[in-house]
Amino acid sequence: LMLLDAAYPPLQGGGTEMQVRTLSRALRARGHRVTVLAPLTPGGVQQRAGRLDGVPVCRLPYPRLHLVGGVWLMIRLFLFLISRRDRYDAWHVHSPRRLGAVAALLGSWLAKPQVVVKVAS
Incomplete structure (x- = not known):
């Protein structure tokens, strides 16, 4: 499971996002089951699953409200992680921010x- 704390795919640029894409393709080509999990962000792809x-790619919707979001x-x-804890052998978090903290603690x-x-960027 690749966890990303940004829009995926990125609208433009996005070095971390491109690393996720490159790793995901390479792992899939070697026969691994890979899923990318990212937030559903404004301006990004508006599909929860694709x-x-x-x-x-799974995108988690959330309200864009200060602190609450x-x-x-x-x-x-x-x-998501609790309900699928046995589905993925590894969680690879591509940012030490919010998603990284939750994944590491859980x-x-x-x-x-x-x-x-x-740690990226």
């Missing part, structure tokens, strides 16, 4: 040793 390069997104991520709580949080 595919890019054959890789499933970020908390809502973290709760949505928490529920991974520790679930004794999931395959949580990788990469």
